[in-house]
Amino acid sequence: MKNILILGGTRFFGKRLVQLLLEEGHKVTIATRGTTEDEFGDQIGRIQLDREDKESLAKAVEGGREWDTVYDNICYSPQAAQDACDVFNGKVKRYILTSTLAVYEPAPGSHEEKDVNPYIYPVTMGGRNDFPYGEGKRLAEAVFFQNADFPVVAVRFPIVLGEDDYTGRLEFHIDHVKKEQPIGIPNLQAKMCFISSGEAAAFLSWLKNQRVEGAINARSQGDVKLSELMGWIEKETGKKAMISKQAKDEDQSPFGVPDSWVMDTNKAERLGYPFQPLRSWLPALIRQLAVQER
Template sequence: MDVCVIGGSRYFGRRLIELLRDAGAAVTVINRGSTPAPPGVTHLRSDRNDEAALRAALGDRRFDVVIDQVCYTPVQAAIAARVFAGRTPRYLLTSTVEVYAELGRPGGPALPESAFDPTTWPVDLELPWSDPEFCGDHYGEGKRQAEALLTRLAPFELVTVRTAHVLGGADFTGRLAHYVERIGQGHPVAVHPEPQPATFVHAPEIAAFLAWAATAAFTGPVNAASPDPLDARELSTVVGRVLGAEPRLTVPPTPPSDPTPTSASTATPASASASADEELSPFSFEHCYAMDTTRAAELGFTFTPAATWLPLAVRELHA
């Protein structure tokens, strides 16, 4: 099988490339060259935002499947649709749980793929998608519009893998490390008064899922997550248990993302009040972020519960 991976130079993307290579696939990696590709794969250096340069780098290459790890905007999606037309019959877009960011509600159910319909979502190519700050501030919207554009215009079969929050020892985002460091050092962890559950996935397992999906026959969106959601309090409890430390949870009087004043009196006994300017910890959400993984299971892939792998991820960071 000939596989093209766009991006994938670090974290679970690199693991994905190695899995494909070790399974016998001929792997071509496209990135800007800031990080060398793993041994045994073809490395093409090109900026995916430069359509002419991308075409030149690809030459006349054809692929059985393309896995796009770094498509963040509808402009990038439009370039991909044009450049890979006729080059591949199958395209995997690594999307995100953030497409559901404004769709969940406190106490709501886990969200199935149908909760976000890319066929009806508006696309605006005139927004300043080339501005890194704008893209960072509109990450979820960029992914929504990328899904929407490819769903409507892609000249190939499309799979959108909506990835949960990825955790592992090599996580460059520092989100799990925030909990490990603060709880391990006895510092407070600021959370919402009633943090809502989110879904997570282990870095090695999302790499395995993408490699598996590359050879499968299904199309459309699929949620990729461990089946057991955790809220910020539960996540802190797991981290504390592994570290042998009692988490100190605090509730800011007015969380920045919640205009409704709150009181520490709504918190559990382990919580206390915090200063109003204290930043909420990562993974503390006021809307339900849990994803329903029924479709992935029906397609034949069963994700490992977070309770199984999360302690290992915490130990990797604490080592």
């Protein structure tokens, strides 16, 4: 049994991760602002803190608390990363940072971890509002790998999808097609990669037992052109998508990238993780959401 802290953990794949860890018999504590209720009752411990405030974050180690594994799902800046390096020094055996595909720029090829090397990436300090999302995550990774005195692995996830996705990114497309509203997509031939919320949680749980450090890419097997993705939605809605390159801001697709945006998962696969094929779950999820939206 491991003593595990999750920074975040009340919704989406963080919530699924909590459930998996409980099923494995671990002692789980979640640390959040306390504004979102959870359904775990007395199965878990809770710490109320502000991840963006160092003094508040220190509550996670008050009273000599130490952790076998810390999952950090809510670190978005180099300053937040440095705060964690200071607070958890000597208090954690393994630190797993949730990072993102957004550390890479869209490009024709498939990104490997070495394409953004956090061990040598120049650090500029600042808070969450000082950087765009992708740059904030790049800098957070760089601070951890250059300054932490404990083992760190950064999981670079693509867009995570599921019926529990509170952002509604996939539903945006389904709803627009149903209502025959325009969708702004600059390049229908661009390829995208995704991962389901269930597999994102499963990968995080699996990773705690692996002897690996550094960045690691994680996504479902295979990718999909945006034209094919929209075709799946057209099939389930029975309507034709109205694709536009000149759509209003509110009609711009959350998937509307100028070029392909995919990454290589050979590192994770060499460690033995069997990713699910994208086509084994994404068309089914679209079908499920299309029915729910009716």
